[in-house]
Amino acid sequence: MSNTYKIDKTSIDMRIDRWIKNVIGKIPQSLIEKLLRKGNIKLNNKKIKSSTKLKLDDEVKVYNFNYKLDTVQKKIKFVPSNKIIKENENLIIDNNEDFLVINKNAGTPVQGGTKSGRNLIDIFSKSEYFSHNKPYTVHRLDKDTSGVLLIAKSREIAKLLTSLFRLRRIHKTYLAICEGELQKKSGVMKDDLIRFDGKKKIIEKAITNFQLIDKNSQFSFLELKPITGRKHQIRKQLYNIGHPICGDNKYYSNIKNKNLMLHAFKIKFMINKKKYLYKALLPKYFNDFLKNKRLKFSGI
Numbered sequence: 001m002s003n004t005y006k007i008d009k010t011s012i013d014m015r016i017d018r019w020i021k022n023v024i025g026k027i028p029q030s031l032i033e034k035l036l037r038k039g040n041i042k043l044n045n046k047k048i049k050s051s052t053k054l055k056l057d058d059e060v061k062v063y064n065f066n067y068k069l070d071t072v073q074k075k076i077k078f079v080p081s082n083k084i085i086k087e088n089e090n091l092i093i094d095n096n097e098d099f100l101v102i103n104k105n106a107g108t109p110v111q112g113g114t115k116s117g118r119n120l121i122d123i124f125s126k127s128e129y130f131s132h133n134k135p136y137t138v139h140r141l142d143k144d145t146s147g148v149l150l151i152a153k154s155r156e157i158a159k160l161l162t163s164l165f166r167l168r169r170i171h172k173t174y175l176a177i178c179e180g181e182l183q184k185k186s187g188v189m190k191d192d193l194i195r196f197d198g199k200k201k202i203i204e205k206a207i208t209n210f211q212l213i214d215k216n217s218q219f220s221f222l223e224l225k226p227i228t229g230r231k232h233q234i235r236k237q238l239y240n241i242g243h244p245i246c247g248d249n250k251y252y253s254n255i256k257n258k259n260l261m262l263h264a265f266k267i268k269f270m271i272n273k274k275k276y277l278y279k280a281l282l283p284k285y286f287n288d289f290l291k292n293k294r295l296k297f298s299g300i
Helices: 018-023 029-038 082-089 122-125 156-168 233-240 284-292
Strands: 004-005 041-043 060-061 091-097 099-103 147-154 171-179 186-197 200-215 221-226 262-271 275-280
Touching: 004 262, 018 029, 018 041, 029 041, 082 091, 082 122, 099 122, 122 147, 147 156, 156 262, 171 186, 171 233, 200 233, 221 233
Parallel strands: 147 262
Antiparallel strands: 004 060, 041 060, 091 099, 099 147, 171 221, 171 262, 186 200, 200 221, 262 275
16 A cells, blocks of 8 residues: 655755655654665655655655554644734734744744644744745744744745754844853853654754853843754753753743743844844743843843
């Protein structure tokens, strides 16, 4: 038994492993590698590697693989109301022919998944700003992190921006309030962070520059500039040095707070010699926390 898929223009230059996760289901990378190695998934009737990129009109065949919900959970499709669409359109910082920039609210995932419905990509896919195209993600922001986020308007721009991120030519600045009094005024956090892909253990080097903005005996307010882009990088690194971000229930913050005190404050980059710089205003709850803990910030 086999299923055949034909590649259209929306998937040109996409890696086969990413395409499998987007179209077939959220399959662990280790299982994808196994399926490709055994020939259960072929491209144009040939065995290929997970890094192989797709071309227009390529044919992907999947043999003898049951990808029902009991094997791979499907993403929840979210259909936003007009009210939700408008609320998120009000978060737009800039809109041009290539990409949209928004000040993302905390609590809303960028993409949908097996455990979440409401997400920015499904919301903006129904927005008038994407009436003639579709939104593409180019970088990550955790569900509970607020702040500046880019959404590409075409696969070509998404590919360009993704490349700039990979080459470290897009620079992001975060603001965070963490527990305890940080002694250093500035420095660099370097870690080997561990994550798992299925049962496979993966170690990734993480580097973040930090600058102390203000502090007292209980809290430290930091500006952070990640050099690498690992999952939960800043959250893990601050936890590792004994200063978890306030409200971070995943990495054991003692400060029980409704919101995670982490905000993507700035992003800057250059395309064709044109400079772009965007800043995202702090959420009210973040400003209130600063005020209540008597931490100073000069603002934008």
